Amino acid sequence: MQISRISLDETDVRLLTALQRDAHLTAQELGEALNLSPSQAGRRRQRLEAEGLIAGYAARLDPTKLGLSVQAFVQVRMASNGAETLDSFSRLVRTRKEIISAWTLTGEADYLMRVYCEDLSTLNHLIHQVLLVHPAVARVQSQIVMDQFKPDAPLPV
Incomplete structure (x- = not known):
């Protein structure tokens, strides 16, 4: 499956860059910039939204102020790969609300x-009582984030 890339001019790139920094910019502020x-x-x-390049707008919340003090990456290896x-x-x-994003991978x-959890006990529960008990799961490995020194960045346009 080939995905066609949307052609962008320099103004589109500048507009997307500005919106990734601040999605609240008004048309007036965008026009000035x-x-x-x-x-x-x-x-x-509106054109970039209609073309699907702008998929949506969301607020970035501070996980620590929500009591989510543990961030981790969890890798899962499946024992079986049947469709069901x-x-x-x-x-x-x-x-699972604590799993905020998930990807399928090649490799190991x-x-x-x-994932974001309130504490290590909650992460432990997720791994041992939720993921490992699934019949298709062979192995779970987790890495706890000690510090995020570069925040999630805008996409390079």
Whole structure:
């Protein structure tokens, strides 16, 4: 499956860069930053949204202020790869609120998940009473984040 890349001009790139820094920018503020009228800036934003390049807008929350003091990456290796068990595992991952993102991988692990938990006890429960008990899971390995010295960055456009 080949995904067609959307063609962007320099103004589109500057607009996307500005919105990744601050999604609250008004058409007026975007226009000033891009040297466009507010209506031109607004139309460009709407076009990029309609083309699916801007997938949505969200607030970034501070996990520590929400009591989520443990961040970890959890790798899972599957014992079996049957469609039914993989579907079951995917459903399990989607229902767990502490798993904030998940990827399928090549290599040693089949899945990588980013999790936030209140404490180590909660992480331990997730690993031992939720993930390892799934019939398709062979192995779970976790890495606890000690410090995130570079925050999640905008995509390079």
